[in-house]
Amino acid sequence: MDYKPSFLFKNKHINTCFPTIFRNIEVEYRRERINTPDLDFLDIDWIKNGNNKVIVLCHGLEGSSKSKYIQGMAKYFSERGWDILAMNYRGCSGEINKKIKFYNMGQIEDLEEVLKKTSDYKKVVLAGFSLGGGLILNFLGKNKIIPKNLLCAIAVSSPCDPFGSAQTFLRKENKIYNNYFMKKLKRKIKEKSIIYPGKINIDRVLSSKTIEEFDNFFTAPQYGYRDALDYYEKVSPKKAIPFIKIPTLILMAEDDPIMSESCYPIKESRKNKHISLEITKYGGHVGYANLFKDHYWLEERIFEYIETINRK
Structure with missing residues (x-):
């Protein structure tokens, strides 16, 4: 399954910016607050339909559960039998957090707290975008104990360097x-x-x-x-990738404007049988946009990957 954009979206900057500016999508979440062990808080947003599987969505730098790519994923998957948990990092939920620190790509302890909320699900999938993808890769590579119900993970447009x-x-x-x-x-x-x-x-x-x-x-x-x-x-997620032990899709675009050549973990991915690295010719940074569908190629590709893993 390859991303074949129209002429407009072969421009990497248009593909990157178009969804944020022009994509019209709204979802209804139910918010839950998690009190963290260090006396701070995390806000997570749910869409619950009584399903036995949930996808946990992790946004990028200065994003939130309202980011268009998060809402797009939430809508697509909730319509196809999944519950949704959209994470907001510290200070990203619309209310400033209590501690002096916010979040970073290595702050895996917050993701650990969020995943405690998914322990009753039969299947859990992690999907992260940009910084969020790096966070997931670090979580998977640096944690010795991974939840048994974690089916697979996806990291999109993640700056691995x-x-x-x-x-x-x-x-x-x-x-x-x-x-x-x-x-x-x-x-x-x-x-x-x-x-x-x-x-x-x-x-x-x-x-x-x-x-x-x-x-x-x-x-x-x-x-x-x-x-x-x-x-x-x-x-650096590059250091975590060799130690990942669950099926993980790393999806990147050749024309991503904020990726250096060193950001593409080609060597590291080849050495780990659990990693599938896909580098599309086009896509921009968390773009993969189109004009004529209410969902994007990105949502289709991630759903397809998860279904493939689910059938194994």
Whole structure:
């Protein structure tokens, strides 16, 4: 099954941006709050139809359960006999979280807490997008104990080399993405600095112009990393992939604008029989858009993969 876009979506930037700007999709969730062991909270959003299988959806950087790709997946799968659990990372549910830290690609303990809510299901699938895909790969590769009801996992448009991906934001053509994320991140830091006065080097953080600078001034110190490079090295999904022991689809596009060549885990995937790496010619970053269907190729492909694993 290959993604064959119309001429319009052969442009990687159009394919990346179109769903966020123009896709019209709404789903109705029921929210549940999880109190975390460190006295913070996570908000998760459910669609429950009494099914015995659930797909857990993990969004990307500064996304949420309302991200169009999450809503698209939620709608497609709920119509086909699945319950939905859409995770919101700390500070991404519409309410600022209590702790000074937010989330990162290596914060697998929060995903562990969320998965406790799926213990009664017969089958569980993990699907992550961009940063969320990296989070899932780290969870699967670094955890010694994986839930027995976990059927398979999917990581879409995941920057498997975070440093390489961070460098792509320096490209002139990617300025729109860099500015988009920096604006959202800085807005949250301003809120957080009010709750934690004097605990954040607010001037340095707000002066940062790139993702790497933000990670240098905020992410790395808050999580105990030496600097951004140390953070990228420690949370790199490439290091986790060799240790994954359940069927996992890694889906990426050749034309993804925020992927460096090093982001594609070709060598690592070849060495692990549980990994299926698919690199499509087109797709952009979590795009795979179309104009004439109410669902996208991405939803079809993930559903097809899960059904194939389910039949084995």
